[in-house]
Amino acid sequence: MPGTIDQDNLTRLMTREQERFVQTHPASQALHQRALASLNRGVPMVWMARWAGAFPLFVTSAQGSHFTDADGLDYIDLCLGDTGAMTGHSPAATVAAVTKQMSKGVTAMLPTEDAIVVGEALQQRFGLPLWQFTLSATDANRNAIRHARQITGRNKIVVHDWCYHGTVDETFAILDENGKTVSRPGNIGAPVDLNETTIVVNYNSVDDLERALQTGDVAAVLMEPALTNIGIVLPEPGYLDACRELTTKYGAVWIIDETHTLSVGPGGWTGTHGLKPDMLTVGKPIGGGVPCGAFGMTQEIADRIAVGVAKDDLDVGGIGGTLAGNALSLAAMRATLTDVLTPAAYEHMIALGTRWADGVDAAIAAVDAPWHCNRLGARGEYMFSEHAVRTGAEAFAAGDHALDEFLH
Known part of the structure; x- marks a missing residue:
C-alpha cells in the first residue's frame, strides 16, 4: 500500500536490479538493439515493451513451467503468457x-x-x-x-x-x-x-x-x-x-x-x-x-x-x-x-495454486505487511491491501506501481 514503503530505498533497489539485469542479459540486449531497426519499440507487440528492465527478455524456448532466454538463463514462469499458456508451455x-x-x-x-x-x-x-x-x-x-x-x-x-x-x-x-x-x-x-x-x-x-x-x-x-x-x-x-x-x-x-x-x-x-x-x-x-x-x-x-x-x-x-x-x-x-485441461490436471494445478497463495500469505505475515493474497482456483495474486477489496476502484486504489514494477 502506498505510504508503507520507503520510496527512496525502493528507488535505490530498483536501480540496482536494473543495472544487474543489463549486466546479466547481453544477448537479449543485443537482440533488442537489432529489433529496434525493424520493430516499433523493438518488440512485435507493444505490451512486450512494458518491461521493468531497460529491454525485454528474448525467449529461445519454453516447456512446461519454465522458459529459457537468449542468454541461456532458465526461469520458472509464474505468468505463463498471461494465461495463454495456462496449460504449461508446449503441452x-x-x-x-x-x-x-x-x-x-x-x-x-x-x-x-x-x-x-x-x-x-x-x-x-x-x-x-x-x-x-x-x-x-x-x-x-x-x-x-x-x-x-x-x-x-x-x-x-x-x-x-x-x-x-x-x-x-x-x-x-x-x-x-x-x-x-x-x-x-x-x-x-x-x-x-x-x-x-x-x-x-x-x-x-x-x-x-x-x-x-x-x-x-x-x-x-x-x-x-x-x-x-x-x-x-x-x-x-x-x-x-x-x-x-x-x-x-x-x-x-x-x-x-x-x-x-x-x-x-x-x-x-x-x-x-x-x-x-x-x-x-x-x-x-x-x-x-x-x-x-x-x-x-x-x-x-x-x-x-x-x-x-x-x-x-x-x-x-x-x-x-x-x-x-x-x-x-x-x-x-x-x-x-x-x-x-482435464479434471485431474485441474486438481494438480489448484493444489499448486493453493500452496503458492498460502506461502505468499505466510511471507506477508512474517514481515507484518498490510497486504494479502487472493486465489481464483489455480491462480493466485498478491494485492497491496490488508483486506480483500470488493470493487475495481478499490483494487486500483490499492496499487503501487513502483513497488509492483520492482517485484516483477
Whole structure:
C-alpha cells in the first residue's frame, strides 16, 4: 500500500536490479538493439515493451513451467503468457496435434471433425448448447456484443469499472470521481464517445446494475464472474445470481467472459458454480497457446440471431473472419480440451495454486505487511491491501506501481 514503503530505498533497489539485469542479459540486449531497426519499440507487440528492465527478455524456448532466454538463463514462469499458456508451455498432446495438422492443411474455410468435438467439449464444460469460433477472446467478445445489439435492437452495453475484455472499444471505460463513464486512461484512438455505447457500474453493486438496466437501452451486460485484470476481485454472495435475475428482468443479454476465470475449473466459474448465462466467451488457454477463441449461446439466442444472419449475403455482417475456425486452431483446441485441461490436471494445478497463495500469505505475515493474497482456483495474486477489496476502484486504489514494477 502506498505510504508503507520507503520510496527512496525502493528507488535505490530498483536501480540496482536494473543495472544487474543489463549486466546479466547481453544477448537479449543485443537482440533488442537489432529489433529496434525493424520493430516499433523493438518488440512485435507493444505490451512486450512494458518491461521493468531497460529491454525485454528474448525467449529461445519454453516447456512446461519454465522458459529459457537468449542468454541461456532458465526461469520458472509464474505468468505463463498471461494465461495463454495456462496449460504449461508446449503441452505434448497439443504439440502432437498441431504438428500432425500442419501436414494435413492449416485452413480451408470449411469445417473439420475437430470443430464438432470441440463444440461438444465446450457444451459439456459450460452448459451452453451452440458454439462459434474466433481467433481470440477479444473477437469472441466483439461478436457476442454485435449479436446482442442485433437481437435486442439496443445500443449500449454494461461493463464493470476497471474490467478487461481484450481490445474491445466499448469496454475501455471507467467511472470518474463523479461516477460518470469516461475513457480509461491510456485508451488509444477511442472511436466514439463512450457514453454512446457504454455504461460502467461498480462490481458487486446490485443497485448500480439495476439503475443501468432501467435506462432501457442496454443490449448486454458483459462481465467476468470475478474481476482478474486489476487484481482478483471476487463476487460477494448473491451478486452473480442478481446479475442473472436483473438481465432477465430488463431483457438484456448476459454475457460471461471466462477467458481468465477458466483457472477455477474445467468449466471455469460458470461450470463450477452453475451459472446460466445467455452467452459465454473464452479463449487463450483452450488452445494451449495457439490463437483461438469461442463464444457459446443458448438455443433461444441462436434462434433470435438466425433471423438477422440470413440477411448477410456478402459476409459483411461483422461476424466471423477468414481464419476463424481454422483447422489448425481447432486441432489445438481439441487436443487441449481432451488431453490437457482435464479434471485431474485441474486438481494438480489448484493444489499448486493453493500452496503458492498460502506461502505468499505466510511471507506477508512474517514481515507484518498490510497486504494479502487472493486465489481464483489455480491462480493466485498478491494485492497491496490488508483486506480483500470488493470493487475495481478499490483494487486500483490499492496499487503501487513502483513497488509492483520492482517485484516483477
